[in-house]
Amino acid sequence: MAIPATYCSPLKIRGLFQFCYRTKLQMTWNIADRREFSCSVATSYPAAVLSGTAIARQIHKEIQASVEQLVAQGNRRPHLAVILVGDDPASRVYVRNKTRAASLLGISSSALLRPAGVSQAELLDLIDQMNRDWRVSGLLVQLPLPGHINERAVCNAIAPEKDVDGFHIVNIGKLVLDQRTMVPATPAAVWEIIKRTGIETVGKNVLVVGRSKNVGMPIAMLLHSDRNHERPGGDATVTIAHRCTPRDQLAHHCRLADIVIAAAGVPQLITADMVKEGAVVIDVGINRIHETGSGRIRLVGDVDFEGVQQKAGFITPVPGGVGPVTIAMVMKNTVTAARNALAH
Ligand SMILES: Nc1nc(=O)c2c([nH]1)NC[C@@H]1CN(c3ccc(C(=O)N[C@@H](CCC(=O)O)C(=O)O)cc3)C=[N+]21
Numbered sequence: 001m002a003i004p005a006t007y008c009s010p011l012k013i014r015g016l017f018q019f020c021y022r023t024k025l026q027m028t029w030n031i032a033d034r035r036e037f038s039c040s041v042a043t044s045y046p047a048a049v050l051s052g053t054a055i056a057r058q059i060h061k062e063i064q065a066s067v068e069q070l071v072a073q074g075n076r077r078p079h080l081a082v083i084l085v086g087d088d089p090a091s092r093v094y095v096r097n098k099t100r101a102a103s104l105l106g107i108s109s110s111a112l113l114r115p116a117g118v119s120q121a122e123l124l125d126l127i128d129q130m131n132r133d134w135r136v137s138g139l140l141v142q143l144p145l146p147g148h149i150n151e152r153a154v155c156n157a158i159a160p161e162k163d164v165d166g167f168h169i170v171n172i173g174k175l176v177l178d179q180r181t182m183v184p185a186t187p188a189a190v191w192e193i194i195k196r197t198g199i200e201t202v203g204k205n206v207l208v209v210g211r212s213k214n215v216g217m218p219i220a221m222l223l224h225s226d227r228n229h230e231r232p233g234g235d236a237t238v239t240i241a242h243r244c245t246p247r248d249q250l251a252h253h254c255r256l257a258d259i260v261i262a263a264a265g266v267p268q269l270i271t272a273d274m275v276k277e278g279a280v281v282i283d284v285g286i287n288r289i290h291e292t293g294s295g296r297i298r299l300v301g302d303v304d305f306e307g308v309q310q311k312a313g314f315i316t317p318v319p320g321g322v323g324p325v326t327i328a329m330v331m332k333n334t335v336t337a338a339r340n341a342l343a344h
């Protein structure tokens with residue numbers, strides 16, 4: 001912004017300085033050419049930390065109201081069945097978080113535990129039972145599964161209308177075609193964080209780091225697609241980086257991004273020098289690292305939080321960022337599945 005000198009009486013200049021101070025605008029006076037000075041928004045302030053916990057709480061309230069409305073209309077409570085194979089500690093934490101959230105929201109739930117040695121046939125049989133059980137509104141099988149089980153076969157065995165993870169091949173097909181469907185919970189969480197914070201996506205540069213079929217790929221699908229389609233998209237210009245992207249190219253694409261979504265599963269992958277001033281940084285990574293010294297296990301994302309916080313406009317923490325909202329979206333999908341079952 002350039003302001004002609006004739007408009008700049010000392011009083012007006014002082015007022016302008018005060019205004020700029022209050023609104024965090026940065027002014028520079030062009031000494032060589034005294035006819036103008038320039039004005040820009042300062043971004044060298046620490047980023048606003050987007051609390052996933054707070055956003056999840058807001059979504060929980062909406063889900064609770066929606067469940068109570070269903071029940072008041074004389075319907076059964078929605079029911080979520082979660083199948084857990086083996087005893088991976090992280091998976092156990094996620095399943096517990098899901099059943100706990102369900103009970104908090106008035107959704108009934110069951111955790112069906114099977115040993116790591118369960119056969120694929122036994123697992124498919126259990127899924128078939130749940131598919132045919134009219135009391136079950138939503139069904140998910142916690143991933144990853146042991147090596148002897150084909151995850152694709154398992155995901156495709158779940159009835160598409162009960163598939164609250166959105167991992168059935170038909171539901172993925174609908175997602176890719178911008179049709180209404182159960183959106184996978186983590187991508188849905190990233191979308192909700194962006195939308196509920198009021199961050200513009202139309203025409204913006206988005207970098208998705210990571211191309212996993214359950215996270216990176218569907219996030220890119222949501223953000224690049226058309227806002228006027230059946231399942232509205234973000235209308236952004238989306239770039240996908242992955243393990244074959246050279247380090248310097250990753251930094252190059254990252255510096256162009258208005259929104260960076262880190263979903264690679266690599267601690268400290270995104271550093272401050274790679275991030276544009278004021279960018280939105282969403283950290284989807286969940287890495288358990290052994291702390292040097294104490295030997296304790298610490299949960300970190302893919303972003304160097306302390307460094308990037310000094311440069312970004314918005315940043316999500318780990319823990320307390322995308323994770324809690326992911327859980328909330330599984331609950332939302334369960335209520336959607338229960339409502340859809342009424343319509344049929
Ligand atoms: N069929 C299936 N559906 C899933 O939705 C699914 C899955 N398999 N496999 C693993 C990933 C990962 N995921 C998370 C859920 C909650 C947190 C979460 O609650 N995170 C907490 C911390 C929890 C902790 O201490 O580990 C937080 O970020 O604050 C994280 C990750 C769902 N996934």
Ligand SMILES: [Mg+2]
Pocket residue numbers: 210212263264265
């Ligand atoms: Mg990954």
